[in-house]
Amino acid sequence: MLKKLLSATALVALTTPAFAGGHLSWEQMTEKAQNEEGEVTWFVWYFEDRFREFTQQFTDATGIKVIIPDGDHSTNIDKMIAESGRETGDIDVLAYGVDMLPTIDNALFMSLANLPEDAGRISDLVGIDGGDVALAYWGNQTGIAYDPAKIADEDLPQTPEDFAAFWTANPGAMGFNYENGGSGPSFYMNILRTLSDVDFNDGETSPEKLAGIDGGIAFFNEHAENYEITASNADSLTRLSNGEFTMVAAWEDHMAGLQNIGEIRDDLKFYIPEMGMFGGGNYVSIPKNAPHPAAAQLFVDWLTSAEVQTMFNQQFGTAPMHAEADDSAALVSNAMRERQMPWAKKPFRDAVEERFIEDVIQER
Amino acid sequence: MRLGRTATILLLLTPGIGLIVFFIGAVIYIAIAQSFGYYNLLGESGYSLEFWETLTGRKAYARSVRYSLYVGFWSAILSVALAYPLALWLRKPFTGSLTVSAILKAPLLVHGIVAAFLFLNVISFHGILNQFMVWTGIFDEPRRLQNDDNAIGLLFLQVWKNMPFALLLLTGAVQAISDDVLHAAQDLGAGAWARFRKVIAPLSVSAMQAALIIIFIGALADFTFQTTIGPTNRQSLAQYMTFFKERGRWNDAAVVGVTLMALSLVGAIVLAAAARLIFRGRLR
Numbered sequence: 001m002l003k004k005l006l007s008a009t010a011l012v013a014l015t016t017p018a019f020a021g022g023h024l025s026w027e028q029m030t031e032k033a034q035n036e037e038g039e040v041t042w043f044v045w046y047f048e049d050r051f052r053e054f055t056q057q058f059t060d061a062t063g064i065k066v067i068i069p070d071g072d073h074s075t076n077i078d079k080m081i082a083e084s085g086r087e088t089g090d091i092d093v094l095a096y097g098v099d100m101l102p103t104i105d106n107a108l109f110m111s112l113a114n115l116p117e118d119a120g121r122i123s124d125l126v127g128i129d130g131g132d133v134a135l136a137y138w139g140n141q142t143g144i145a146y147d148p149a150k151i152a153d154e155d156l157p158q159t160p161e162d163f164a165a166f167w168t169a170n171p172g173a174m175g176f177n178y179e180n181g182g183s184g185p186s187f188y189m190n191i192l193r194t195l196s197d198v199d200f201n202d203g204e205t206s207p208e209k210l211a212g213i214d215g216g217i218a219f220f221n222e223h224a225e226n227y228e229i230t231a232s233n234a235d236s237l238t239r240l241s242n243g244e245f246t247m248v249a250a251w252e253d254h255m256a257g258l259q260n261i262g263e264i265r266d267d268l269k270f271y272i273p274e275m276g277m278f279g280g281g282n283y284v285s286i287p288k289n290a291p292h293p294a295a296a297q298l299f300v301d302w303l304t305s306a307e308v309q310t311m312f313n314q315q316f317g318t319a320p321m322h323a324e325a326d327d328s329a330a331l332v333s334n335a336m337r338e339r340q341m342p343w344a345k346k347p348f349r350d351a352v353e354e355r356f357i358e359d360v361i362q363e364r
Numbered sequence: 365m366r367l368g369r370t371a372t373i374l375l376l377l378t379p380g381i382g383l384i385v386f387f388i389g390a391v392i393y394i395a396i397a398q399s400f401g402y403y404n405l406l407g408e409s410g411y412s413l414e415f416w417e418t419l420t421g422r423k424a425y426a427r428s429v430r431y432s433l434y435v436g437f438w439s440a441i442l443s444v445a446l447a448y449p450l451a452l453w454l455r456k457p458f459t460g461s462l463t464v465s466a467i468l469k470a471p472l473l474v475h476g477i478v479a480a481f482l483f484l485n486v487i488s489f490h491g492i493l494n495q496f497m498v499w500t501g502i503f504d505e506p507r508r509l510q511n512d513d514n515a516i517g518l519l520f521l522q523v524w525k526n527m528p529f530a531l532l533l534l535t536g537a538v539q540a541i542s543d544d545v546l547h548a549a550q551d552l553g554a555g556a557w558a559r560f561r562k563v564i565a566p567l568s569v570s571a572m573q574a575a576l577i578i579i580f581i582g583a584l585a586d587f588t589f590q591t592t593i594g595p596t597n598r599q600s601l602a603q604y605m606t607f608f609k610e611r612g613r614w615n616d617a618a619v620v621g622v623t624l625m626a627l628s629l630v631g632a633i634v635l636a637a638a639a640r641l642i643f644r645g646r647l648r
Contacts, residue, residue: 078612081405177596229596230511230596239489242488242490350611358422361424361596361598362424362598364597
């Protein structure tokens with residue numbers, strides 16, 4: 001597969017003419033990346049250890065070393081912004097949640113137009129257009145992970161009313177987190193969204209708009225005794241796997257990844273309720289002051305290729321971010337994926353999270 | 365002449381203490397300034413009381429303050445209270461006392477996050493504790509013990525981790541008390557409690573103060589234990605600060621940070637003064 005990828009890359013490289021305006025041709029870019037730069041630093045805030053192993057394939061194929069520092073989501077973004085005034089920064093490639101793009105000045109990123117043309121790549125995810133500065137490399141989806149030994153598929157809750165009925169009939173059998181991961185927030189926000197007329201796709205926030213979710217807040221308080229709050233995404237899945245819960249809020253890729261390495265039971269299943277839950281993914285961009293811009297472009301080209309996207313699907317359970325990639329290893333069908341909702345826009349999303357903590361969590 | 369000597373001493377101290385004062389001072393200055401609206405990384409900067417007013421009106425803030433003080437206070441008190449009898453027991457060497465002492469201090473070598481996950485495994489729904497309780501018939505079925513609302517598990521872990529540190533400080537202090545003093549007290553009719561209350565505690569109060577202060581500050585600012593095994597219906601101040609920081613709300617994070625620093629300072633002074641007042645009857 002890698003040979004095919006490299007052959008394709010080489011073919012494209014050989015057939016791509018030099019760009020006008022003094023830009024390097026892809027062939028020259030590749031040569032520069034391999035012979036002059038020799039390394040690329042990828043700031044990605046999750047799965048660092050597993051990505052270090054995975055990107056070894058890129059190093060084996062190109063000879064370019066991939067360095068992945070540890071760092072969390074906001075810290076990596078803050079770092080890029082903080083060092084944007086420097087002529088040369090530390091970040092070659094930055095990974096970030098798709099919903100963060102509108103909050104970052106796109107002028108800080110270099111254009112990815114130099115990459116070989118590939119119509120299968122995705123630069124517009126859940127309505128957030130990456131333009132020519134961002135490409136999707138990781139598709140993910142929140143939903144409900146469940147233990148099929150305890151609940152039949154036809155009994156799975158699909159609406160807020162269904163969840164309330166399940167909680168009442170099975171006190172303490174469902175858990176979700178409100179911090180340390182987005183699966184729980186996705187769950188409660190979609191309940192709040194379904195029980196209100198508020199537009200979660202509009203980031204504008206005001207006290208009047210926040211008052212629109214009063215009904216949902218009351219819903220959670222009314223049923224507070226019958227659901228559990230967990231400590232994190234991982235805590236939810238671990239406790240589901242241990243038999244403590246019947247269902248928990250979870251990320252599809254997180255769950256598939258843990259199942260693949262045997263951390264949680266592989267008989268656990270995942271679904272997206274009919275009310276919809278948030279999904280999206282992650283973009284990669286190259287800061288304008290990247291220390292190794294040629295190697296960074298080569299890396300992004302590799303990361304967003306159909307072959308790598310297929311491997312991501314097989315190893316991590318992601319939704320592939322390339323039209324020609326194989327998605328047969330996903331936990332949900334394409335039909336069910338239609339239920340995907342775009343993440344609530346910030347700053348309204350932050351305001352809802354804060355209100356949920358203030359008026360639901362603090363009342364427990 | 366005297367001024368020159370003072371200046372010389374200050375100059376000599378500057379490379380060491382000066383740097384510490386500069387760096388700590390800079391951090392404290394930035395945090396305080398940010399809490400009043402300055403150094404806003406993502407928006408307009410300027411003097412504002414808005415961040416203090418908004419946050420202090422929140423239930424989550426008030427609850428975080430109360431909860432962190434609760435954890436800090438009880439961690440310090442329980443650790444010291446448990447360390448005292450052990451320090452007295454180990455005051456005079458006996459066969460195996462070195463081994464006992466080493467075992468008691470072992471938690472110092474275990475990193476907090478490792479201890480938290482180990483503890484989580486023990487108390488989890490199908491963990492050893494639940495299995496044992498079900499096996500003995502005390503529990504009919506496994507119970508949900510992790511992330512308990514009263515932070516009992518968290519306090520247990522704080523004491524497990526901090527007691528050896530208190531023991532380390534107190535052992536030295538009680539070993540420094542001569543047998544003559546204790547024998548004299550005994551001759552005068554002092555029982556075990558009176559000897560502790562009127563002789564041992566007053567003579568080791570400095571070590572007690574150091575242990576109380578250091579454990580209090582550490583537990584007050586706890587993040588690791590809280591996010592792993594702490595209650596999920598309240599946040600520690602460190603956790604609350606991180607909550608804002610992760611959302612790029614540096615000014616709000618600074619308000620919580622300054623609160624944490626102020627509480628550390630005030631709490632440490634109160635604990636130290638109370639210990640001295642209770643066991644020495646005076647502040648000096």
